[in-house]
Amino acid sequence: MQQDYTYAVARIRFRETRLLSDADLNSLLSARDIDAALRLLRDKGWGDGSGVKDPEALLSLEEQRLWDFIGEIVEDKSALDFLRVPNDFHNLKVTVKCIVRDEKPDGLFLNNSVTDPVELYDAVKKREYDHLPEYLCEPAREAMSTLLQTGDGQLCDMIIDKACMEYVYRLGKESGNELIELYCELFTAASDIKIAVRSAKTNKKHDFILRALAQCDTLDIKKLASAAAVSVDEVLSYLGSTGYSGAVDAIRTSMSAFEKWCDDHLTDEMKSQKWEPFGVGPIVAYINARENEMKAVRLILCAKVNGLSEETVKERLRSMYV
Amino acid sequence: MSEFFANSGLFFALLGAAVATFLAGIGSAIGVGKAGVAAAGVLAEDPSMFGKVLIFQLLPATQGIYGLLVAFLILTNVGLIGEVKEVTWLQGLLYFAASLPIAFAGYFSAVHQSKCAVAAIGTVAKKPDQMGKALILPAMVETYAILALLISILAVFGIAAM
Numbered sequence: 001m002q003q004d005y006t007y008a009v010a011r012i013r014f015r016e017t018r019l020l021s022d023a024d025l026n027s028l029l030s031a032r033d034i035d036a037a038l039r040l041l042r043d044k045g046w047g048d049g050s051g052v053k054d055p056e057a058l059l060s061l062e063e064q065r066l067w068d069f070i071g072e073i074v075e076d077k078s079a080l081d082f083l084r085v086p087n088d089f090h091n092l093k094v095t096v097k098c099i100v101r102d103e104k105p106d107g108l109f110l111n112n113s114v115t116d117p118v119e120l121y122d123a124v125k126k127r128e129y130d131h132l133p134e135y136l137c138e139p140a141r142e143a144m145s146t147l148l149q150t151g152d153g154q155l156c157d158m159i160i161d162k163a164c165m166e167y168v169y170r171l172g173k174e175s176g177n178e179l180i181e182l183y184c185e186l187f188t189a190a191s192d193i194k195i196a197v198r199s200a201k202t203n204k205k206h207d208f209i210l211r212a213l214a215q216c217d218t219l220d221i222k223k224l225a226s227a228a229a230v231s232v233d234e235v236l237s238y239l240g241s242t243g244y245s246g247a248v249d250a251i252r253t254s255m256s257a258f259e260k261w262c263d264d265h266l267t268d269e270m271k272s273q274k275w276e277p278f279g280v281g282p283i284v285a286y287i288n289a290r291e292n293e294m295k296a297v298r299l300i301l302c303a304k305v306n307g308l309s310e311e312t313v314k315e316r317l318r319s320m321y322v
Numbered sequence: 323m324s325e326f327f328a329n330s331g332l333f334f335a336l337l338g339a340a341v342a343t344f345l346a347g348i349g350s351a352i353g354v355g356k357a358g359v360a361a362a363g364v365l366a367e368d369p370s371m372f373g374k375v376l377i378f379q380l381l382p383a384t385q386g387i388y389g390l391l392v393a394f395l396i397l398t399n400v401g402l403i404g405e406v407k408e409v410t411w412l413q414g415l416l417y418f419a420a421s422l423p424i425a426f427a428g429y430f431s432a433v434h435q436s437k438c439a440v441a442a443i444g445t446v447a448k449k450p451d452q453m454g455k456a457l458i459l460p461a462m463v464e465t466y467a468i469l470a471l472l473i474s475i476l477a478v479f480g481i482a483a484m
Contacts, residue, residue, distance in 0.1 A: 006356060006440055010363025013444040073363075277360075277441035 005280055008073035012286045015069075016274065018045055019322045020293050025300065029313060034304040041297065055301040059294055066290045067112045070283070079280050082171040082184055083287055085135065087113035088120070089164035092136060093157060095121045096143045139163035158212045165191050165214035179281045182269055183288075188216040190262045193244065196228035196235050197251060197258075205229065218243050256316060263292055263318045271321065289321030296320070334414030335400040338421035339393035342474070346389025346428030353382025353436030360440040364447045374446055374453055378439040381460050385428035385435075388471040392424045395475065399482045413481060420477035427470030435463035 020028075024044065031037035038053065048065075052058045071077060077084075087110040095117070098105040109117035115133055120140075123131040129141045139160050147156040165188045172184020192213045199209045206229035213221040219242060227234040236248050250261035266288060273285035296317050303313045361375035394403070396417050401407035409417075438460035445456040 004359070006359045007363040010360040010440070010443060010447060011367055013447040014364055014367035017448055275441075275444075277437070277444050 003074075003076055003079060003280075005074070005283060006278065009277060009279075009282045011073050012282050016286065016289075016322060019289055020044065020296070020320060021322050022320050025296055025317060025320065028297070028300050029303075029310050029317075031304065034301060037301060037304050046297075055298070055305065059298055059301075062290075062294055064111065066287065070287065074283065079175070079180075080283070080287070081114050082168050082175070082180060082187075083284070084112055084114050085167055085171070086164055086187075087111070088115050088136060089139070089160050089167075091115075091117040091120055092124075092140055092143065093160050095124045096140070096147055096156060096160075097153065099125050099144070100147050135163070135167045158208075161191065161195075162212060162214050165216075169214060169216055177280055179270065179273065179284055183266065183284065185216055185218060186262065186266055186269075188214050189218050189244065190258075192216060192219055192221060192224060193235075193239065193247070193251070193258070194255060196224050197232055197255065200228045200230070200232040200235050260316055260318055263295070267292060267319055267321055274321070285321065292318045293320065330411045331409030331414030332400060332402070334411065335396055335409055335417040336402065338414075338418035339396040339402075341418070341425045342389040342392040342396070342421035342428075343386075344389075345425040346432070347386040349429035349432030350383050350386030350389075353385070353432040353439070354379055356436040357382060357439040357443065360443040364443055367447070371447070371450070374450065375443050377457065378443050378446070378460065381439050381464070382432040382436045384464060385424075385432040385467045388424050388467055388474075389428050392421055392471065392474045392478065395478045396421060399478060413484070416481045416484075417478065420474055420481060422474075423470040423477075424467075424474040428467055431463050431467040431470075435460050435467075438463055 024040075028037050028040055031040055034055070035053075038055070038058065041047070041058065042051070046062060047058055048061060052061060070080065074080065091109050091113055094105050094108045097103075098108070098121075105117075105121060115136060120132065120136065123129065124140050124144060127144075129137050132140055143156045143159045146159060147153065168184050169188045172181040172188075175181060175184075195212050196209065199212070206225055209228045210221070210225040213225055215221060223238055224235065227238040232251075236251060239245065239251070240248050246265075247258055247261045250257040270281075270285035270288055273281045276282050299313055299316055302308070303310075357379040361379045364371050364375050397403045399407070400409045400414070400417065442456040442460050446453055
């Protein structure tokens with residue numbers, strides 16, 4: 001039976017009024033120092049009232065609060081797995097590398113994953129891959145044996161990243177929701193573009209690039225791999241002929257500019273959900289908005305700590321949902 | 323067969339009263355329930371909104387009352403409430419037909435009004451100062467339930483006057 005999100009959307013409608021706007025980010029940016037910035041955030045309801053002073057601790061707390069809230073309003077979180085599985089694949093990378101290097105993974109796991117990182121670690125350590133969910137089973141087995149046989153961490157990362165992209169793309173297709181499909185498509189395509197550009201910059205071979213890219217609807221990965229095997233300009237020239245022509249200038253500037261372009265593009269696509277009363281769309285849009293908000297706050301707080309100029313930060317700030 | 327027709331007037335009239343109450347009531351129950359879920363969501367965030375969201379929750383409740391009113395009129399006219407009257411099979415069928423406008427328009431308008439009410443509750447949660455405008459939108463759906471009620475009542479009185 002299809003899940004009813006009426007209650008969740010009503011709560012989100014109210015929470016949307018507390019999201020940081022572009023004006024709020026400007027005030028934060030103009031704050032005298034990190035303490036003033038943290039005070040502004042506390043006034044906006046950030047933190048748990050205990051006066052957390054460490055920016056990273058505050059951001060972790062907000063991330064946890066977001067997912068606790070989602071857990072409270074959504075009965076079955078599996079519809080939102082596409083947002084959390086990248087954390088599982090990150091945890092798998094940590095697990096495989098820590099086991100091979102005989103190190104402890106303390107503090108390296110990401111929370112808010114679908115599979116418990118401790119269970120994941122135990123299963124991989126005991127080589128009990130069948131105890132893992134289907135989407136992690138094969139990538140874990142392959143990444144582990146590759147790292148043990150070749151010692152090539154990059155190849156191990158590539159196997160896991162590709163499995164992640166393919167699984168997110170599959171979840172998008174299976175969701176039957178236009179917005180989730182769009183999110184997953186953009187996630188996969190953006191990852192493919194980043195791989196292609198990085199591969200072109202590091203002169204990777206065509207076969208390696210083709211192996212690293214994941215299938216998606218808006219890019220022809222064979223053409224992208226061929227272009228990446230030649231040069232970055234060739235990749236940009238190919239992207240110019242696709243729906244990502246708007247991203248070409250951003251990629252020319254830097255990869256972080258491209259990431260900002262992707263986030264802004266997604267935020268624009270999600271803005272229609274602000275007035276959608278039913279379905280999972282407003283929840284996805286809210287999570288995306290909160291994640292973007294946290295990225296922006298992290299950037300501003302880092303700039304405050306390291307004394308970066310306002311202009312440098314403004315260039316990288318994402319557009320806000322509200 | 324002729325005995326069946328002779329005694330079936332009351333049956334059809336009662337069927338009409340039942341359908342009017344049943345369908346319009348189901349529509350209202352669904353509608354009030356749906357709007358109530360959204361209202362509870364807003365209240366979980368801001369309990370001071372109770373007065374505002376309650377109005378939206380009650381909007382789809384009226385169709386059930388309209389169905390009840392038509393059913394009551396039919397029952398009174400055929401003598402199932404009050405003085406006993408003779409009802410021919412044709413009159414019974416006519417009462418049944420008279421109940422259909424409020425039964426169906428009541429059901430569908432309540433369900434769709436609730437969707438509109440849920441959206442309006444979202445609007446008020448975001449912009450409490452837009453309460454008046456947000457209230458007008460789901461109230462527009464009420465028009466069609468009232469039109470159906472009017473036809474059902476006119477028909478019931480018309481049949482009684484035959």
